[in-house]
Amino acid sequence: QSVLTQPPSVSAAPGQKVTISCSGSSSNIGNNYVSWYQQLPGTAPKLLIYDNNNRPSGIPDRFSGSKSGTSATLGITGLQTGDEADYYCGTWDSSLSAGVFGGGTKLTVL
Amino acid sequence: QLQLQESGPGLVKPSETLSLTCTVSGGSISSRSYYWGWIRQPPGKGLEWIGSIYYSGSTYYNPSLKSRVTISVDTSKNQFSLKLSSMTAADTAVYYCARLLGRWCPTAWGQGTLVTVSS
Numbered sequence A: 001q002s003v004l005t006q007p008p009s010v011s012a013a014p015g016q017k018v019t020i021s022c023s024g025s026s027s028n029i030g031n032n033y034v035s036w037y038q039q040l041p042g043t044a045p046k047l048l049i050y051d052n053n054n055r056p057s058g059i060p061d062r063f064s065g066s067k068s069g070t071s072a073t074l075g076i077t078g079l080q081t082g083d084e085a086d087y088y089c090g091t092w093d094s095s096l097s098a099g100v101f102g103g104g105t106k107l108t109v110l
Numbered sequence B: 001q002l003q004l005q006e007s008g009p010g011l012v013k014p015s016e017t018l019s020l021t022c023t024v025s026g027g028s029i030s031s032r033s034y035y036w037g038w039i040r041q042p043p044g045k046g047l048e049w050i051g052s053i054y055y056s057g058s059t060y061y062n063p064s065l066k067s068r069v070t071i072s073v074d075t076s077k078n079q080f081s082l083k084l085s086s087m088t089a090a091d092t093a094v095y096y097c098a099r100l101l102g103r104w105c106p107t108a109w110g111q112g113t114l115v116t117v118s119s
Helices: none
Strands: A009-012 A018-023 A034-039 A046-049 A063-068 A071-076 A085-093 A098-101 A105-109 B003-007 B018-025 B034-041 B048-053 B059-061 B069-074 B079-084 B093-101 B105-109 B113-117
Touching (some): A034 A063, A071 A085, B018 B113, B034 B105
Antiparallel strands (some): A034 A046, B034 B093, B093 B113
């Protein structure tokens, strides 16, 4: 069981918008920065968002991140079939003194 | 361009110790800006953070693995390593090395190496 809770799956049509939630507690999301990762089948994860809402160079602005209290959200607009992947949230847990990830969310673009 | 490459055995026997090395190229492991770490992913499952190390040797470990894990750094070779003892089938996973922002946040990943625990 993961420290951070994500929905197992989400789906939306091409061109639409989808959000993926990540729920935690005051020891992790509530007091630390959140990052988001995209993992395409058979590949290593790729950083999409860091420090709650910052995009690394090369990540399109279709991807956005936000945080409120002990929850965080990844938003993806203008969905493309190439966005079909597993998405993970992660953060530092101050009680564990360790990094923690959510269980992952599979995005299907119908 | 930064590259990370994991190396080590693909098959480990139960109760043995896994040893993996990550070789960093295109950047210095002695950089004061980054930690370096290991993350694993069992087949068909999610990501699990294993631990991290700073060039000075300061480490953080996942409490669930702490009794079995050692991460070390060799600045002369621009490498860092993972040792995981008392391996069981539950440790079968793809093991990734990564450059970290802060103590935990992977920003660049190796391609990963599958380690299977089987007799």
